Amino acid sequence: MEYNVIKVYQGTITDEENDLTLLQLCDICNSLPELIIEMVDEGILEPMGQSKKSWRFPFSNVENVRKVLRFQNDLDVNLAGAALALHLLDRIGQLEVMLERRL
Amino acid sequence: MNYKDYYKTLGISKKATAAQIKKEYRKLARKYHPDVNKASDAEQKFKELGEAYEVLKDPEKRKLYDQYGADWKTGKEREQYQKQQQYQDAGFGSGGGGFDFGGGFENAGQYSDFFESLFGGGRQGGRSSRQNVQQKGEDINASIVIPLEDAFQGASRKITFETPSISPDGQRINKKVSLNVKIPKGIKNGQKIRLAGQGSDGYNGGAAGDMYIKIEFEKHRTFRVEGADVYINLPLAPWEAALGAQVNVPTPAGNIKLKIPEGSAQGKKLRLKGKGIPAKQAGDLYVVVNIVLPPASDEKARKVYEEMKNLNFNPRANFGR
Structure with missing residues (x-):
């Protein structure tokens, strides 16, 4: 009898990854730890845990890290500027949702 | 050019x-x-x-x-x-x-x-010829349409996609790749699965990128999904809704026997706690009562409707108030 062995890849559901360590977040975002630490100091990211070793980030932070890196690279804004842009984009997103509900 | x-x-x-x-x-x-x-x-x-x-x-x-x-x-x-x-x-x-x-x-x-x-x-050779630093490969984004049942039972699905790659002679090519991916039980519409290291190859020995697969449910005639909750429109005869009944209901997890309480009004939702998508926080299953009137197309049906006139039922008792 012949068997076909099929390799099945198992992934993780990103919404449910709420406990990424600093290094895991760096790996996923292709970023250096120093940049992430700066973002935490700036208040862009707010991980659970007190020390850097015990920091745990939700997966939703990945998109924020990538956006900040793109703003810095593409538009040459500093971290505070990128944080402000991120905050304003969030606000615009919320307002768009409100507007859609009204229409 | x-x-x-x-x-x-x-x-x-x-x-x-x-x-x-x-x-x-x-x-x-x-x-x-x-x-x-x-x-x-x-x-x-x-x-x-x-x-x-x-x-x-x-x-x-x-x-x-x-x-x-x-x-x-x-x-x-x-x-x-x-x-x-x-x-x-x-x-x-x-x-x-x-x-x-x-x-x-x-x-x-x-x-x-x-x-x-x-x-x-x-x-030729893509980025690697320009830079000699190690760099992580690009992430690949794909999406897959699955039947809702997969979210209840879990499944394995094959996805095929093209990924940019470098051939042995240094040319930039699109490589066709097939992967069998496990659909985890409890996944919701729009969620993404991350397969670490299944993205494009890294540059100069850097790690491979990740693969992201977005999950979409097939449109279904009977089921409607909101987050982890599933809604089923259940057609009922007027007497089943009025007098109560026990009916078979097909759910994504299989058939169930459901007791319809007497006096169930049109649009009433019967909630089956925890019977929705078995996500980390399991959703609920809502069975929505949809009363279907029998057509008055033959003598027998007409007679029954005529008799119902004697109920002196006024559907517009609160109409326009």
Whole structure:
């Protein structure tokens, strides 16, 4: 009898990854730890845990890290500027949702 | 291959100063940055701006472009340029290549054919020929449409996609890849599965990128999904709704026997706690009562309807108040 062995890849559901360590977040975002630490100091990211070793980030932070890196690279804004842009984009997103509900 | 008018792209004259070029680029880059601008052509526009700026901000490249760019199609100009290029490569000039586009968007490092034929780089060996640093490969985004039942039972599905890769002889190719992916029980519509290390190969020994698979449910005739909750429209005869009944209900987890309480009104929702998608926080199953009237198409049915007139039921008792 012949068997076909099929390799099945198992992934993780990103919404449910709420406990990424600093290094895991760096790996996923292709970023250096120093940049992430700066973002935490700036208040862009707010991980659970007190020390850097015990920091745990939700997966939703990945998109924020990538956006900040793109703003810095593409538009040459500093971290505070990128944080402000991120905050304003969030606000615009919320307002768009409100507007859609009204229409 | 089309000529690119980089001055036009940035909306400036050929005499623009370095300061003007930077100012206009920054203004347009802020406007068309794909994180800020949701228009579908924003990313393309942004890439074109980046390419134009890459050339015009650099006095060497700008000079080459001004000299040869417009007449690039004619063989004579090309020859002349290539001669100069050889001269530079031999160590007499600053030479082309070696720069890095700071993009960060997928494929942002890919310039137009026009750019690459003028300034080299890119075509052969991709980024690896330009930079010798280790770099993580790009992430791959894919999506898959699955039946809702997969979210209840879990499944394994095959996905096929194309990924940019470098062939053994250094050419940039699109490789066809098939993967069998486990659909985890409890997944919801729109969620993404991350397969670490299944993205594009890394550069110079860097780690491979990740793969993201977005899950979409097939449209279903009977089921409607909201988050982890599932809604089923249940057709009932008027007497089943009025007098109560026990009916078979097909759910994504299989058939169930459901007791319909007497006096169930049209649109009433019967909630079956925890019987929705078995996510970490399990959803509920809602059975929505949908009363279907029998047609008064034969004598027997007409007679029953005639008899019902005796109920003196006024459906408009509260109408218009």
